[in-house]
Amino acid sequence: MxxxxxxxxxxxxxxxxxxxxxxxxxxxxxxxxxxxxxxxxxxxxxxxxxxxxxxxxxxxxxxxxxxxxxxxxxxxxxxxxxxxxxxxxxxxxxDEFPSSITAAPATLTLKSDVDLEKYKQTQNTVLASLRAAPGNHGACFSVTETDPSRAYVFVGWDAIGDQHKWMEKESALLRGLYEHLQGSEIVHVKFTAHA
Known part of the structure; x- marks a missing residue:
């Protein structure tokens, strides 16, 4: 698909x-x-x-x-x-966008000289950890088509506190991800599906 x-x-x-x-x-x-x-x-x-x-x-x-x-x-x-x-x-x-993950989108700005394949490999390792975290409902990411230095990561959490606990626990894993980034922004949004 x-x-x-x-x-x-x-x-x-x-x-x-x-x-x-x-x-x-x-x-x-x-x-x-x-x-x-x-x-x-x-x-x-x-x-x-x-x-x-x-x-x-x-x-x-x-x-x-x-x-x-x-x-x-x-x-x-x-x-x-x-x-x-x-x-x-x-x-x-x-590849997928389960509705359960629309809770905490993060915008990542990739370094201009980033090796996209290495970034994606690192990001997939981070996603595997996220998906196994308590209070997590799934995660996905993509690099935008119009701006290859911008990536979005969507993560579903029960609570912001669950996200903070995971970030503290996985600080070494996140340091590896940060090596690919020029900057990042996390926003918390309670999404509604349009019926």
């Missing part, structure tokens, strides 16, 4: 997002009508004005083939009604 392209859209929301929830619901419904059936979304716990919208291109077409349904209006205008700036999207090929 070939990888499924998954888009993660970063949207900095304005007050209309919470005051008029039907605006964002209409955007999700428009994406679904256009064929993006599987979606997850949530606000950052550390930054509740940062929306993360995950869209899975798993219905037999690629992002370049997606057409926004005309009956849902102008997408840039609609997203502009709930945001303070133009959203930023990253596309990544993923």
């Amino acid at each position: 070939s990888p499924i392209i998954t888009e993660i859209m970063h949207v900095h929301v304005n007050d209309a997002f919470t005051a008029q929830p039907e605006l964002y619901k209409e955007l999700r419904n428009g994406a679904r009508k256009g064929g993006l059936v599987h979606q997850h979304y949530g606000l950052g716990i550390e930054d509740p004005k940062q929306l993360y919208w995950i869209l899975h291109f798993d219905q037999g077409f690629l992002p370049k083939d997606f057409t926004w349904p005309a009956e849902y209006g102008d997408f840039p205008q609609k997203i502009g009604a709930i945001s303070t700036a133009e959203p930023v999207s990253y596309f990544m090929p993923l």
Whole structure:
């Protein structure tokens, strides 16, 4: 099976997002009508004005083939009604994306001279440890197609404390991963699946 392209859209929301929830619901419904059936979304716990919208291109077409349904209006205008700036999207090929892992995405910035195969090998070792950790619901990662220095890691946790315990226990393993990174950012998001 070939990888499924998954888009993660970063949207900095304005007050209309919470005051008029039907605006964002209409955007999700428009994406679904256009064929993006599987979606997850949530606000950052550390930054509740940062929306993360995950869209899975798993219905037999690629992002370049997606057409926004005309009956849902102008997408840039609609997203502009709930945001303070133009959203930023990253596309990544993923072999799997179980819904149970949408709890703690991390953005990793790889070194410009990173050996991608060595990074992936190290990251897979880290994922194996994550998947075996108490309170973990699974993990996956991908390097984005549009920016090969950006990787996303998705990890599902029962609680942030479980993540911290794992990080303390696996500090040596993480040091090996950090050798490949220019920087990293971890955000905690309680995602909701769009029904």
